[in-house]
Amino acid sequence: MRRVVIMGAGGRDFHDFNVVFRHDSDVRVVAFTAAQIPGIDDRTYPASLAGEIYPNGIPIRPEAELEQLVADHAVDEVVLSYSDLAHEDVMHRASRALATGADFRLLGPRATMLKAERPVIAVTAVRTGCGKSQTSRHIGALLRDSGLRVALVRHPMPYGDLEAMRLQRFASSADIDASHPTVEEREEYELPVTMGLVVYAGVDYAAILARAAEDADVIIWDGGNNDLPFVSPDLWITVTDPLRSGHELTFHPGEVNLRRAQAIVVNKVDSATPEHVADVVAHARSVNPRASIVTAESPVTLEPGPPLEGRRVLVVEDGPTLTHGGMSFGAGTVAARAALAGELVDPRPYAVGSIADAFARYPHIGPVLPALGYSDEQLAELAQTIEATPADVVVTGTPIDLGHVVATRRPIRHARYELRVTGRPTLHEVIAPIERLAHVETTVSSG
Numbered sequence: 212m213r214r215v216v217i218m219g220a221g222g223r224d225f226h227d228f229n230v231v232f233r234h235d236s237d238v239r240v241v242a243f244t245a246a247q248i249p250g251i252d253d254r255t256y257p258a259s260l261a262g263e264i265y266p267n268g269i270p271i272r273p274e275a276e277l278e279q280l281v282a283d284h285a286v287d288e289v290v291l292s293y294s295d296l297a298h299e300d301v302m303h304r305a306s307r308a309l310a311t312g313a314d315f316r317l318l319g320p321r322a323t324m325l326k327a328e329r330p331v332i333a334v335t336a337v338r339t340g341c342g343k344s345q346t347s348r349h350i351g352a353l354l355r356d357s358g359l360r361v362a363l364v365r366h367p368m369p370y371g372d373l374e375a376m377r378l379q380r381f382a383s384s385a386d387i388d389a390s391h392p393t394v395e396e397r398e399e400y401e402l403p404v405t406m407g408l409v410v411y412a413g414v415d416y417a418a419i420l421a422r423a424a425e426d427a428d429v430i431i432w433d434g435g436n437n438d439l440p441f442v443s444p445d446l447w448i449t450v451t452d453p454l455r456s457g458h459e460l461t462f463h464p465g466e467v468n469l470r471r472a473q474a475i476v477v478n479k480v481d482s483a484t485p486e487h488v489a490d491v492v493a494h495a496r497s498v499n500p501r502a503s504i505v506t507a508e509s510p511v512t513l514e515p516g517p518p519l520e521g522r523r524v525l526v527v528e529d530g531p532t533l534t535h536g537g538m539s540f541g542a543g544t545v546a547a548r549a550a551l552a553g554e555l556v557d558p559r560p561y562a563v564g565s566i567a568d569a570f571a572r573y574p575h576i577g578p579v580l581p582a583l584g585y586s587d588e589q590l591a592e593l594a595q596t597i598e599a600t601p602a603d604v605v606v607t608g609t610p611i612d613l614g615h616v617v618a619t620r621r622p623i624r625h626a627r628y629e630l631r632v633t634g635r636p637t638l639h640e641v642i643a644p645i646e647r648l649a650h651v652e653t654t655v656s657s658g
Contacts, residue, residue, distance in 0.1 A: 213287045215240045216280055216313075218304065220247040220293035222367040225256065225414050226441050227292045228269075230323050233262045240265075241284040244274040246293065247535050248370060249565055250586050257374050260414060281311040288314040294438035294464055295339050295535050301463045320471070324443040325417055328424040329362075330649045332642060333432040333444035335472070337465035340532030340541070341452040342478040342509055342630060344399060344610070346638070347433040349630040350448075351408045353639050354429055359649050362427035363403050364419060364442065365412040366435030368396050370585055378418050380426075381410040394584030394593075395530060397611040399433070416441045429649040436531070437465035446645050448638075450476040453483035455537065456490045460498070469495060474503040474641045480633065481508035482545065503641055508631040511542045511549070516624035517604050519550040525602035525621070526555055529609050530581040534569060539577040543608025546626035552606075555579070561599035564592035582609045584616065594618055 215238055217224045224243050232240050245252035256269040272280060280286065289308035291301065308315040334347045347363060354361045369376045370393055381387050387400050400410050408431075411423045420442060423430055432440045440447070449472035451459050459469050469475065475495045480488050492504060513519075528541035547555060557578035559570050566589070569581055580597070584590040594617045597605060605623045607613045614623050632638050 213238050214284055215288045215290060216242050216244060216277065216284075216286050217290045217292050218244045218246070218274060218277065221245060221251040221369055222435060223294065223438055224292040225260075225369065226367065226416055227290065227318050227323055228256070229260070229415060229417070230325065231318060234264070236264065240269055241286060242280050243269060243271045244277055244280070245271050246274040248585060249589065251370055254373070259374055260377065277307055278311055281308070281313050286311070286313050288316055290316045290318060292318065295436040296463050298461055298463055320439055323439070323441065325420055325441060327420045327430055327442050329427055329430050330645050330652070331430045331432055331442050331444045332446045332448065332645055333434065333440040333442065334448050334450065335434040335440060335468040336437045336450040337459040337469055338452055338455055338462055339436045339536030340529065340538055341450040342476070342507075343434055343450050344402075345509065345628065345630040346448065346450050346476055346478070347431050348403055348406060349632075350638060350642055351403060351431055352406060353642065354646060354649070355407060357646055357650070359428040359646070359653070360426060361408050361429055361431060362423040363408045363410045363431045363433050364423055365399055365410055365433045366438060366441070367412060367414060368393065368399070368435070369414045373414055376413050377415050378422060379411065379413045380422065393586070394582050394590070394609070394611065394616060397616065398529065398609050401612070402610050428653045429645065436535070437462060437468060439464050439467060445648070446474070446642060447472045448474045448476060448641070450478050451491050451495065452479055453477060453487040453491045454479055456483070456487035457494070459491060459494050466498075470498050472499060472502050474505055475499065476505045476507055476638070478507045478630070479509045480506050481510060503636050505636060505638055505641060506633045508633055509542075509628045510631055511546045511626050511628045513546040513550055513606070514625045514627060517622045519547055519552045519604055519606070519624070521551070521553040522603040523554045523556050523601065524552040525558060525597065525600045525605045526579040527582050527597070527605060527607045527609065527613060528579045530583045533576050533579065533581040534573050537575065539575055540579055541608040542626045542628045543606045544579055546608065547606045556600055556602045558596055558600045562596045563599070565589050566592050566596045582607070582613065590616060597621060
């Protein structure tokens with residue numbers, strides 16, 4: 212009997228267990244560990260999801276307890292199952308595991324990808340915050356406008372009741388509200404649903420893909436962080452970010468996405484330097500010379516609201532992009548500066564609770580506020596921080612209506628950004644074979 216610990220962050224870890232370990236009678240997964248996301252440890256992966264081999268479920272413990280878990284359970288193997296780690300950090304985790312005497316393992320695409328019943332376009336990235344979601348929306352709009360039914364299957368964010376989140380389907384704002392989502396979930400679900408796409412997420416991706424196939428002619432896999440797809444794609448697209456030139460070769464598993472992609476999107480060419488854009492293109496061609504290269508801009512649009520010129524502005528940016536994504540600013544900052552804000556007020560002296568903890572943990576974050584809201588308590592702390600910061604206007608660079616989830620007296624303006632492809636090939640040209648395939652399959656099945 213081989214005893215295993217799965218190191219995760221509340222997402223791929225559960226998927227890898229479901230696909231690789233759940234029915235393996237020669238293996239016992241004794242625990243998951245949790246990192247990156249606050250409040251997801253000290254839970255149990257429930258027996259209803261874990262299967263008959265695990266009648267008591269599987270404990271989820273903080274990653275700091277790894278060595279003790281290996282010792283207490285005589286663990287033979289530690290499996291790393293989460294993303295957006297620098298290559299050096301992967302090896303630090305490997306060293307921790309090996310120092311206990313256990314083996315260290317990474318599961319590959321062949322072992323963990325499911326097969327869908329519909330054509331699949333996978334959108335992945337080399338880092339968090341490259342622009343996967345805007346790329347997925349752009350592709351979704353192209354497919355929808357061609358008359359196809361589109362399901363967007365999102366990388367998991369199972370931070371709440373795991374049994375209730377086994378299979379989630381969002382076709383309306385009411386569906387999203389009813390799920391009591393975190394801020395991060397709202398950021399990924401609201402805009403696609405507003406566009407008319409049906410969004411799926413959850414824990415059990417075999418069930419999710421089967422359900423999505425009932426709704427759709429084509430499936431878009433919308434990746435999280437820089438993770439690998441959970442589903443075998445007919446077309447693999449990877450988004451890069453020249454504002455972090457070099458990261459495409461130094462983060463796991465983003466480099467895998469770069470090497471496996473059939474098309475590579477070099478995003479943000481309107482805000483990066485030509486030198487950094489050229490570096491990313493050169494790196495992409497060096498490891499994946501057969502991939503098509505698509506260049507794109509991410510223009511920022513500031514929605515109407517109170518003027519910013521000369522005023523004190525608090526910028527709220529996408530949380531994961533700032534934290535483990537490593538960025539110090541985002542679209543909100545770009546919009547506020549373009550609108551001639553008088554001062555970007557630093558929220559760090561006014562941060563409370565877990566928001567203050569995040570600033571301490573990620574000291575690279577600049578004078579902006581990460582939109583963290585993984586629990587009701589954290590949402591309340593986010594609201595307290597906003598209220599305490601002496602600003603005239605709040606500018607949000609997140610994809611959601613922050614005023615819908617955070618009560619504040621401060622006026623809010625939203626900065627929006629979408630993908631704008633420049634040059635050739637276009638994304639429409641890249642996805643054309645999958646579009647044709649989906650139309651053929653739809654015609655055959657209806658005929």
